[in-house]
Amino acid sequence: MNYRHAFHAGNHCDVLKHAALAIVLARLALKEKPFSVIDTHAGRGLYDLDGSEAGRSGEHRGGVARLIDDPAAPASLRPYLDCVRRQNPFGGLRWYPGSPVMIKDMLRKGDSAKFCELQPEERLALQTTVGAHGAIRVYDRDGYEAVRAFLPPVERRGLVLIDPPFEKPGEFDRLSEAVEDGVKRWASGVFMIWRPIKDEDGYARFLEAVRHLSLEKTLIAELSVAPRMAGKLTGSGLYVINPPFGLADAFAELLPYLAARLATASGGGWRLEEIEKGAAIRDLAGEA
Ligand SMILES: C[S@@+](CC[C@H](N)C(=O)[O-])C[C@H]1O[C@@H](n2cnc3c(N)ncnc32)[C@H](O)[C@@H]1O
Known part of the structure; x- marks a missing residue:
């Protein structure tokens, strides 16, 4: 496993994924009932944008850095930008929250999160960053296998981020096997799946497989x-099963702005x- 997310932290793919994640978490928090998040x-x-990896790739310069000070940013981007700003309390943009920090930041008392990470160095850093107490757990576990092991959560409401x-x-x-399994185990859960726009044959197979569900x-x-x-x-996509109310409208505002x-x-x-x-009840597209 050579992949290191630090090279890509805060790029356009992270912006799409984390902006949507922040909206979903904010929507889940609208109801008092506790929710659970599984981040496979x-x-x-947490990523240091001045560190050797992010600093070398500079990918965040084409992503979050173009948004953080934009006074014209739409309201749907606010939960995401607020979360990034909370990691940089003295201003500027040095620290970038990955999904676990964003999730931890937006959990309430009574909510819970499970994080899976197979790469030992990344996992150790994650444990240090998010800690591990009753409601927040870090696992040395295959993320797809975790879908089988952890679903449905006791809270019966929440999100699986893949x-x-x-x-x-x-x-x-x-991915399609895990989604099929996950939806069978927890039909009402929100499943948010990220994918690169690159291997379109693989994605077409995924769509075909989930169509039958x-x-x-x-x-x-x-x-x-x-x-x-x-x-x-050149881009990325999200496939969201059981999207919370309001997410489609938020995307309709967000996507043209981000593009x-x-x-x-x-x-x-x-x-x-x-x-x-x-x-299809809504199919919109645009160029930028
Ligand atoms: C795209 S990065 C995750 C970024 C993170 N979700 C975020 O938004 O900040 C993918 C991570 O999955 C880890 N990984 C790779 N295969 C895995 C598996 N089968 N189960 C769990 N983690 C895995 C990699 O080490 C890498 O850190």
């Missing part, structure tokens, strides 16, 4: 910062598809 591929939790590195062949196949409602949100090019990461703000000179784009019981 957690990473180290954010694999996509460095090995067959990732989409493991007779899902009530799903959302597909895509953000590209450059025109598609075989073998190049315009994060597009490279060659132009970007976005797409939003809302599917209810197999039929």
